[in-house]
Amino acid sequence: MAPVTPDATPELISPRSPRVSAARRLARRNFRGKDRLFLAEGPQAVREGAAHRGADGGATLVELFATVEAAERYADIVAEARDAGARVHLASEEVIADISTTVTPQGLVGVCRFLDTPFEDVLAARPQLVAVLAHVRDPGNAGTVLRCADAAGAEAVILTDASVDLYNPKAVRASVGSLFHLPVAVGVPVEQAVQGLKDAGVRILAADGAGDRDLDEELDKGAMGDPTAWVFGNEAWGLPEETRALADAVVSVPIHGKAESLNLATAAAVCLYASARAQRAPGGCRSVTRS
Numbered sequence: 001m002a003p004v005t006p007d008a009t010p011e012l013i014s015p016r017s018p019r020v021s022a023a024r025r026l027a028r029r030n031f032r033g034k035d036r037l038f039l040a041e042g043p044q045a046v047r048e049g050a051a052h053r054g055a056d057g058g059a060t061l062v063e064l065f066a067t068v069e070a071a072e073r074y075a076d077i078v079a080e081a082r083d084a085g086a087r088v089h090l091a092s093e094e095v096i097a098d099i100s101t102t103v104t105p106q107g108l109v110g111v112c113r114f115l116d117t118p119f120e121d122v123l124a125a126r127p128q129l130v131a132v133l134a135h136v137r138d139p140g141n142a143g144t145v146l147r148c149a150d151a152a153g154a155e156a157v158i159l160t161d162a163s164v165d166l167y168n169p170k171a172v173r174a175s176v177g178s179l180f181h182l183p184v185a186v187g188v189p190v191e192q193a194v195q196g197l198k199d200a201g202v203r204i205l206a207a208d209g210a211g212d213r214d215l216d217e218e219l220d221k222g223a224m225g226d227p228t229a230w231v232f233g234n235e236a237w238g239l240p241e242e243t244r245a246l247a248d249a250v251v252s253v254p255i256h257g258k259a260e261s262l263n264l265a266t267a268a269a270v271c272l273y274a275s276a277r278a279q280r281a282p283g284g285c286r287s288v289t290r291s
Contacts, residue, residue: 070107143174224278
Protein backbone atom coordinates (compact mmCIF):
# COMPACT_ATOMS: atom_id res chain seq x y z
CA MET A 1 0.00 0.00 0.00
CA ALA A 2 1.38 3.40 -0.98
CA PRO A 3 1.46 6.31 1.49
CA VAL A 4 -2.03 7.67 2.07
CA THR A 5 -2.81 10.96 0.39
CA PRO A 6 -5.70 13.30 1.24
CA ASP A 7 -7.55 12.32 -1.93
CA ALA A 8 -6.98 8.56 -1.51
CA THR A 9 -9.96 6.40 -2.45
CA PRO A 10 -10.96 3.33 -0.40
CA GLU A 11 -10.34 0.13 -2.33
CA LEU A 12 -13.00 -1.74 -0.35
CA ILE A 13 -16.35 -0.03 -0.49
CA SER A 14 -18.78 -2.95 -0.40
CA PRO A 15 -19.62 -5.09 2.63
CA ARG A 16 -20.19 -7.91 0.13
CA SER A 17 -16.50 -8.06 -0.78
CA PRO A 18 -15.03 -11.54 -0.11
CA ARG A 19 -12.29 -10.01 2.03
CA VAL A 20 -14.82 -8.12 4.12
CA SER A 21 -17.04 -11.18 4.47
CA ALA A 22 -14.09 -13.28 5.63
CA ALA A 23 -13.23 -10.74 8.32
CA ARG A 24 -16.82 -10.15 9.40
CA ARG A 25 -17.42 -13.81 10.12
CA LEU A 26 -14.67 -13.75 12.77
CA ALA A 27 -17.19 -12.13 15.10
CA ARG A 28 -18.54 -15.68 15.52
CA ARG A 29 -16.70 -18.21 17.67
CA ASN A 30 -17.09 -21.18 15.36
CA PHE A 31 -15.45 -19.32 12.48
CA ARG A 32 -12.68 -18.00 14.72
CA GLY A 33 -11.90 -21.57 15.75
CA LYS A 34 -12.02 -22.83 12.18
CA ASP A 35 -9.76 -20.11 10.78
CA ARG A 36 -7.68 -19.67 13.97
CA LEU A 37 -8.01 -15.93 13.46
CA PHE A 38 -9.58 -13.16 15.54
CA LEU A 39 -10.37 -9.44 15.30
CA ALA A 40 -8.38 -6.73 17.09
CA GLU A 41 -10.07 -3.33 16.92
CA GLY A 42 -8.70 0.14 17.54
CA PRO A 43 -5.21 1.66 17.45
CA GLN A 44 -3.91 0.12 20.70
CA ALA A 45 -4.84 -3.46 19.83
CA VAL A 46 -3.65 -3.14 16.24
CA ARG A 47 -0.31 -1.67 17.33
CA GLU A 48 0.23 -4.51 19.81
CA GLY A 49 -0.78 -7.07 17.20
CA ALA A 50 1.70 -5.65 14.69
CA ALA A 51 4.51 -5.83 17.26
CA HIS A 52 3.70 -9.36 18.44
CA ARG A 53 5.41 -12.43 17.07
CA GLY A 54 4.29 -16.01 17.48
CA ALA A 55 6.38 -18.87 18.82
CA ASP A 56 7.58 -19.54 15.29
CA GLY A 57 8.66 -15.91 14.86
CA GLY A 58 5.85 -15.17 12.44
CA ALA A 59 3.79 -12.00 12.61
CA THR A 60 0.52 -12.18 14.54
CA LEU A 61 -1.21 -9.40 12.58
CA VAL A 62 -2.00 -10.68 9.09
CA GLU A 63 -4.48 -8.14 7.74
CA LEU A 64 -5.54 -4.55 8.49
CA PHE A 65 -8.63 -2.66 7.38
CA ALA A 66 -8.46 1.13 7.79
CA THR A 67 -10.54 4.10 6.75
CA VAL A 68 -8.65 6.83 4.89
CA GLU A 69 -9.01 9.14 7.88
CA ALA A 70 -7.70 6.51 10.33
CA ALA A 71 -4.83 5.59 8.01
CA GLU A 72 -3.76 9.24 7.98
CA ARG A 73 -4.22 9.73 11.72
CA TYR A 74 -2.43 6.51 12.63
CA ALA A 75 0.11 6.45 9.82
CA ASP A 76 2.75 5.02 12.16
CA ILE A 77 0.54 2.05 13.03
CA VAL A 78 -0.26 1.42 9.37
CA ALA A 79 3.48 1.49 8.66
CA GLU A 80 4.15 -0.97 11.48
CA ALA A 81 1.44 -3.26 10.14
CA ARG A 82 2.92 -3.14 6.66
CA ASP A 83 6.42 -3.78 8.04
CA ALA A 84 5.03 -6.82 9.88
CA GLY A 85 3.88 -8.21 6.55
CA ALA A 86 0.16 -7.58 7.03
CA ARG A 87 -2.07 -6.92 4.03
CA VAL A 88 -3.37 -3.38 4.44
CA HIS A 89 -6.68 -2.34 2.88
CA LEU A 90 -8.19 1.12 2.71
CA ALA A 91 -11.89 0.67 3.39
CA SER A 92 -14.97 2.82 3.48
CA GLU A 93 -16.56 3.72 6.79
CA GLU A 94 -19.47 1.46 5.85
CA VAL A 95 -17.12 -1.49 5.47
CA ILE A 96 -15.36 -0.80 8.78
CA ALA A 97 -18.73 -0.52 10.53
CA ASP A 98 -19.75 -3.84 8.99
CA ILE A 99 -16.62 -5.62 10.24
CA SER A 100 -16.44 -3.91 13.62
CA THR A 101 -18.23 -5.23 16.70
CA THR A 102 -18.28 -1.83 18.44
CA VAL A 103 -20.94 0.87 18.29
CA THR A 104 -18.41 3.58 17.42
CA PRO A 105 -15.55 2.05 15.39
CA GLN A 106 -12.17 3.79 15.54
CA GLY A 107 -11.37 3.14 11.91
CA LEU A 108 -8.83 0.33 12.35
CA VAL A 109 -9.67 -3.38 12.44
CA GLY A 110 -6.93 -5.99 12.42
CA VAL A 111 -7.10 -9.71 11.73
CA CYS A 112 -4.71 -11.64 13.95
CA ARG A 113 -3.56 -15.23 14.31
CA PHE A 114 -4.42 -17.12 17.48
CA LEU A 115 -1.67 -16.68 20.03
CA ASP A 116 -2.60 -18.88 23.01
CA THR A 117 0.19 -20.88 24.62
CA PRO A 118 0.12 -24.64 25.39
CA PHE A 119 -0.37 -25.27 29.10
CA GLU A 120 2.78 -27.38 29.17
CA ASP A 121 4.81 -24.38 27.99
CA VAL A 122 3.33 -22.24 30.76
CA LEU A 123 4.48 -24.78 33.35
CA ALA A 124 7.91 -25.16 31.76
CA ALA A 125 8.52 -21.43 32.21
CA ARG A 126 8.23 -21.83 36.01
CA PRO A 127 5.73 -19.01 36.55
CA GLN A 128 5.74 -17.13 39.84
CA LEU A 129 2.33 -15.50 39.53
CA VAL A 130 -0.61 -16.89 37.54
CA ALA A 131 -4.29 -16.00 37.19
CA VAL A 132 -6.65 -18.93 36.59
CA LEU A 133 -10.12 -18.06 35.30
CA ALA A 134 -12.47 -20.90 36.23
CA HIS A 135 -16.07 -20.71 35.00
CA VAL A 136 -15.68 -17.04 34.04
CA ARG A 137 -18.31 -16.51 31.35
CA ASP A 138 -18.40 -12.73 30.90
CA PRO A 139 -15.92 -11.65 28.19
CA GLY A 140 -15.51 -8.16 29.65
CA ASN A 141 -14.52 -9.64 33.00
CA ALA A 142 -12.11 -12.08 31.39
CA GLY A 143 -10.38 -9.36 29.38
CA THR A 144 -10.16 -7.03 32.37
CA VAL A 145 -8.66 -9.73 34.61
CA LEU A 146 -6.11 -10.44 31.88
CA ARG A 147 -5.24 -6.73 31.87
CA CYS A 148 -4.90 -6.75 35.68
CA ALA A 149 -2.65 -9.82 35.55
CA ASP A 150 -0.46 -8.13 32.97
CA ALA A 151 -0.21 -4.96 35.06
CA ALA A 152 0.66 -6.93 38.21
CA GLY A 153 3.49 -8.71 36.42
CA ALA A 154 1.93 -12.16 36.23
CA GLU A 155 3.68 -14.60 33.92
CA ALA A 156 0.56 -16.32 32.64
CA VAL A 157 -3.22 -16.50 32.55
CA ILE A 158 -5.14 -19.75 32.24
CA LEU A 159 -8.73 -19.93 31.00
CA THR A 160 -10.35 -23.22 31.93
CA ASP A 161 -12.51 -25.18 29.55
CA ALA A 162 -15.65 -23.82 31.25
CA SER A 163 -14.67 -20.19 30.66
CA VAL A 164 -15.39 -17.69 27.90
CA ASP A 165 -13.57 -17.69 24.57
CA LEU A 166 -10.32 -15.73 24.86
CA TYR A 167 -10.87 -14.25 21.39
CA ASN A 168 -14.38 -12.96 21.97
CA PRO A 169 -14.24 -9.38 20.62
CA LYS A 170 -15.38 -7.93 23.94
CA ALA A 171 -12.67 -9.85 25.81
CA VAL A 172 -10.03 -8.67 23.34
CA ARG A 173 -11.15 -5.04 23.76
CA ALA A 174 -11.30 -5.30 27.56
CA SER A 175 -7.71 -6.58 27.66
CA VAL A 176 -6.58 -3.27 26.06
CA GLY A 177 -3.63 -4.95 24.38
CA SER A 178 -2.58 -7.13 27.33
CA LEU A 179 -3.67 -10.19 25.36
CA PHE A 180 -0.46 -9.72 23.37
CA HIS A 181 1.80 -9.31 26.41
CA LEU A 182 1.75 -12.55 28.38
CA PRO A 183 1.14 -16.25 27.76
CA VAL A 184 -2.48 -17.38 27.93
CA ALA A 185 -3.43 -21.05 28.00
CA VAL A 186 -7.02 -21.90 27.05
CA GLY A 187 -9.39 -24.83 27.40
CA VAL A 188 -7.57 -26.42 30.34
CA PRO A 189 -9.78 -28.45 32.72
CA VAL A 190 -9.63 -26.82 36.14
CA GLU A 191 -8.41 -30.01 37.83
CA GLN A 192 -5.58 -30.33 35.31
CA ALA A 193 -4.65 -26.67 35.71
CA VAL A 194 -4.49 -26.88 39.49
CA GLN A 195 -2.60 -30.17 39.61
CA GLY A 196 -0.09 -29.05 36.99
CA LEU A 197 0.62 -25.84 38.85
CA LYS A 198 0.96 -27.66 42.16
CA ASP A 199 3.42 -30.10 40.60
CA ALA A 200 5.39 -27.06 39.40
CA GLY A 201 5.68 -25.79 42.97
CA VAL A 202 2.97 -23.14 42.73
CA ARG A 203 0.66 -22.49 45.68
CA ILE A 204 -3.04 -22.41 44.74
CA LEU A 205 -5.22 -19.72 46.30
CA ALA A 206 -8.92 -19.56 45.50
CA ALA A 207 -10.43 -16.08 45.73
CA ASP A 208 -13.88 -16.30 47.26
CA GLY A 209 -15.93 -13.93 49.41
CA ALA A 210 -16.80 -16.83 51.69
CA GLY A 211 -13.17 -17.87 52.16
CA ASP A 212 -11.95 -18.85 55.62
CA ARG A 213 -8.65 -16.99 55.17
CA ASP A 214 -8.41 -13.19 55.14
CA LEU A 215 -6.11 -11.56 52.57
CA ASP A 216 -4.82 -9.02 55.10
CA GLU A 217 -4.05 -11.78 57.59
CA GLU A 218 -2.23 -13.81 54.94
CA LEU A 219 -0.09 -10.78 54.12
CA ASP A 220 0.62 -10.10 57.78
CA LYS A 221 1.73 -13.70 58.29
CA GLY A 222 4.18 -13.38 55.40
CA ALA A 223 2.47 -16.22 53.58
CA MET A 224 2.14 -14.55 50.20
CA GLY A 225 5.70 -14.47 48.90
CA ASP A 226 5.78 -17.93 47.32
CA PRO A 227 4.95 -18.72 43.69
CA THR A 228 1.18 -18.38 43.56
CA ALA A 229 -1.77 -19.04 41.28
CA TRP A 230 -5.02 -17.24 42.05
CA VAL A 231 -8.20 -19.00 40.96
CA PHE A 232 -11.08 -16.66 40.15
CA GLY A 233 -14.64 -17.83 39.55
CA ASN A 234 -17.86 -16.68 38.00
CA GLU A 235 -18.94 -13.25 39.27
CA ALA A 236 -22.56 -14.29 39.76
CA TRP A 237 -22.06 -17.48 41.77
CA GLY A 238 -18.36 -17.61 42.62
CA LEU A 239 -16.40 -20.85 42.71
CA PRO A 240 -18.14 -24.21 43.09
CA GLU A 241 -17.27 -26.22 46.17
CA GLU A 242 -15.36 -28.83 44.17
CA THR A 243 -13.07 -26.12 42.78
CA ARG A 244 -12.52 -24.51 46.19
CA ALA A 245 -11.57 -27.94 47.52
CA LEU A 246 -8.69 -28.14 45.04
CA ALA A 247 -7.00 -25.02 46.43
CA ASP A 248 -4.39 -24.86 49.16
CA ALA A 249 -6.40 -22.06 50.75
CA VAL A 250 -9.62 -20.13 50.07
CA VAL A 251 -8.99 -16.42 50.63
CA SER A 252 -11.45 -13.55 50.92
CA VAL A 253 -10.72 -9.88 50.27
CA PRO A 254 -11.77 -8.00 53.43
CA ILE A 255 -14.52 -5.41 53.06
CA HIS A 256 -13.73 -2.58 55.46
CA GLY A 257 -16.56 -0.31 54.39
CA LYS A 258 -20.23 -0.85 53.68
CA ALA A 259 -19.95 -2.25 50.15
CA GLU A 260 -21.73 -5.57 49.72
CA SER A 261 -18.87 -7.04 47.68
CA LEU A 262 -16.26 -6.37 45.02
CA ASN A 263 -16.74 -7.25 41.37
CA LEU A 264 -14.54 -9.91 39.85
CA ALA A 265 -12.02 -7.65 38.13
CA THR A 266 -11.53 -5.45 41.21
CA ALA A 267 -11.06 -8.43 43.49
CA ALA A 268 -8.61 -9.95 41.01
CA ALA A 269 -6.58 -6.74 40.91
CA VAL A 270 -6.39 -6.62 44.72
CA CYS A 271 -5.31 -10.26 45.00
CA LEU A 272 -2.76 -10.17 42.19
CA TYR A 273 -1.15 -6.97 43.44
CA ALA A 274 -1.00 -8.34 46.99
CA SER A 275 0.97 -11.33 45.70
CA ALA A 276 3.13 -9.17 43.44
CA ARG A 277 4.13 -6.94 46.35
CA ALA A 278 4.83 -9.87 48.68
CA GLN A 279 6.88 -11.66 46.05
CA ARG A 280 9.07 -8.60 45.55
CA ALA A 281 9.64 -8.04 49.26
CA PRO A 282 12.81 -9.41 50.93
CA GLY A 283 12.48 -13.17 51.01
CA GLY A 284 9.83 -13.28 48.28
CA CYS A 285 10.24 -15.59 45.30
CA ARG A 286 11.19 -12.67 43.04
CA SER A 287 13.75 -11.18 45.41
CA VAL A 288 16.23 -13.98 44.75
CA THR A 289 17.77 -15.14 41.50
CA ARG A 290 15.83 -17.94 39.89
CA SER A 291 17.97 -20.92 38.90
